[in-house]
Amino acid sequence: MNLMPWLAVLRQMARRWDLPLLGCVSLLFAGGQVVLMSASPDRVDSLWVHQCLALAALLVAAQVPFRWWLRLALPLYLVGVLLLVAVLLFGETAKGATRWLNLGVARVQPSELMKLAVPLMLVWYFSLRRQSLAWWDHAVALVLLAIPAALILKQPDLGTTILVVAAGGFVLFFAGLSWRLIVPLVLALAIGVGALLVQGDRWCEPDVAWPMLHDYQKQRVCTLLDPERDPLGKGFHTIQAAIAIGSGGVWGKGWREGTQSQLSFIPERHTDFIFAVLAEEFGFFGAAVLLAAYALLLLRGAWLSARSPTWAGMLMGGAVVGTTFIYAFVNVAMVSGMLPVVGVPLPFISYGGTALVTLATGLGLLSSAAAEHAPERGFSGWRRVT
């Protein structure tokens, strides 16, 4: 049997895969394995499956020409919004939030799809309008972003809302949203957070209702400001995570030696709080290595995006890099007690198949966008062989 044509196909396909990027992802996956073997050994078997699925998603998504992805943008977005509306109408409720839709065969969480569909939709819109961009294009994009964001916030799911808004926001940013709008927004946010830190005690009185936010979200912010407020409930998480991280010291207590982690003081230690396990057992050093791995991944992603031959590709790549950064930043900041507890996983590390596949597909999109300059490559390579 002649393997040469197949090897040629593989070589063609490999051009759409970026080795440094894949290297960073593999590094993070390996780290995830090691930490999970300590945090929750029972789940390592399924982690393998999740990681293989995620890798496959990345590799396949990279092979799909970016133009095809753009063509999918509108249908994906519309289906996503429809599903979100369906969730609000007939969704399944668990833990006080309605996030799942039972389709008979499987339970799906449409908000997860929107993490990619929303930026893709905005990229498609901007690339459609790229020759005559006007200020109101940003307004249209903002509406396209606000609809799914509002639907997800209503579920309520603050974590996913933040990620979807971040993804769409980055597209707007890269598409040239005026600094005159960005600066006041960032300032307002900073002032809001600052005021909260100063006025927190008064605002956290039980009879003060906060506009727009649910009571449980208020609780989370208040618990952040004063974890002792609710030591049996949410405050427990924040206190114990801080103890775990702090007691890790420079070099950590050693793999599977973390007393906080092993004695179940850390809540959700295999999902959202897995960083606390890593920081306790591998110390400041281990945490710094993780952050370095993220930095490498993100910088490589930014580099690939900047070199993307199409403007649309640059926007999409930038959005993926930005969102992945938000994941990592928000999760680490939340576990180390700088941000309130919102449901954002540690990217590529936290246990959870859906988030893993979404993140990897994002990188696949980025790779696809970066490789677009040679239309004859990608799947078209198949045609030449057969």
Next chain:
Amino acid sequence: MTDRGLDSEAVVSRTRRRLAVLVVLILAGFSGLLGRLHQLQVREHARFQTLAEDNRQAFVPIVPHRGQILDVHGEALARNVRAYTLEIDPAQVRNLDDTIERLSRIVTIEESDRKRFLRQMRDQRGLGSVAIRQHLTDEEVARFVAWKFAFPGVEVQARLFREYPQGEATAHVVGYLGRINEQDQERLEAEGLTGAYRGTDYIGKEGIELQYETLLHGTTGWERLEVNAAGRAVRRLDRREAVSGKDLVLTIDARLQRFVLDAFAGRRGAFVALDPRDGSVIAMVSSPSFDPKLFLDGLSQADWERLALSEDRPLFNRALRGTYPPGSTFKPFMATLGLTSGKRQPGQRFDRQGMFEYSGVKLYDKKSSCQSGVDLHRALTFSCNVYFYTLGNELGIDAISSFMSKLGFGQRTGIDLPNEAPGVLPSREWKRQRFKKASQQQWFGGETLSTSIGQGYNAYTPLKMAHALSILVNGGVIRKPHVLAATIDPVTGERTPVSGEVTGFVKLDPAHVDAVLRAMVDGARIGTSARAFAGAAYSVGGKTGTAQVFSLQGRKYDPSATDEDLRDHSWYIAFAPADEPRIVAAIIVENGGPGGRTAAPLMRQIFDYYFSSHEGSGEGDGR
């Protein structure tokens, strides 16, 4: 490269510049995180090291005592009793399965006990002891104590359990506790109360136990323990005491509840009595009732089938949630409207009242007292239908529904009990929304006639009927009915009374109200309920009602020939003493036939009991 030509260079380079901004943002963000981690892991490491090593802390909840529920005389309706539980401290037991297996040879341990044990152990993260069996008998305790040496880490503890001493008599009002289930858990999580309920197994599911859950539960305290590397508690660091739940004093009278339930003798029905002076509920009984104890540890399959599938629906609180056409008990309110609207004068007499003809249909009233010379007083005393047909026809449905709505018909009274049924006050608008077909959405004049005598679409709870009558007795002042009389702080003993809340006012002429009430007094003296109240030691005013269950469609109604469950519902509403009412009540007996025959005598029995027990002990005005 096809697209590049279309991307303007300026736009592309701006995006590149912004990617550079993102890179700066990423580096700055990660530096910030590194700074925070440096602070925690390097600069403050020593402090956290101590916290983690020496002070491996565990928060163990201290469950507050749930408040008691008392009746108006201080009799216990729900209280906590000590019972023995068998508890295992998993940290001190080497082989749990073996221990449980050996224990099961001494005391009975069911599969459900094991499951509950495992679940609770998980919840407590292996800290503190967990019950493997509850409610041990004295014999079991004795047997275990004899064998205790063989079970290190297993103890008998006296714990508090809920008890309902009045059982069936107050079940519907007091409600019951049940184990916190998945739905409760989700609700607690959504409200951020999981911390407040750690260690609590039971939560209010129905009645007062549900309504005042927050007051009754109290505040969970905690104990901060130092735990060694094996997870065993070594030392207590600090402690915040639990705050016991408030004791609740209700307005209801347990003895009266018991008497009323017995008087129903198993018949389906409900009784509600209010004190018109402050809106407090003197009694609320739904018959048949159930034993709330059954819910404490989950209903057994057999009990569930017996209670939930019974045709008598003992779990259904008829007083609060059963809605019935009020029948002629609606007439006092129609009469009030007649006077208020000016369509009728008190002394205005009408003759030829034996028959009313409406678009070819003849409606008869054969009662001899109702044939001629019928004025408002006589129409109420003897419950003359034609007087009210004529009145309703003149008023029209819009005037009727607008006035009745002011009296709160078709709305919840706002009583402090969960899931009150609002009932139905028919109106054009209601009918439009109720029906889908255009032909059914239209309001017909004939329907106004049946509405005027309390039949047709009208449907109200016994609570609402008593409430509406108390509005009349109060000359138009609307007070929200309430079951809670006072809360008592278990620590200080401080008693905080709950005062009746005035929620509205209907403008009524005192002379009109007086005319209606006087006619009701004559109803009990010489009218439709005269036989029931003959020789009563107190003055009383009342109105009978007979609610049609089933449209007879032209056939003649014959109580003896009709199937029991098609027979009419029997109503009576009353107030006493007539000059200064202290009690206003409504009673319904399902399928009891005419109101004067079933409901009114039952009301007489209850009022006799109420006044003899109250006048005798001088408690009549004590509430």
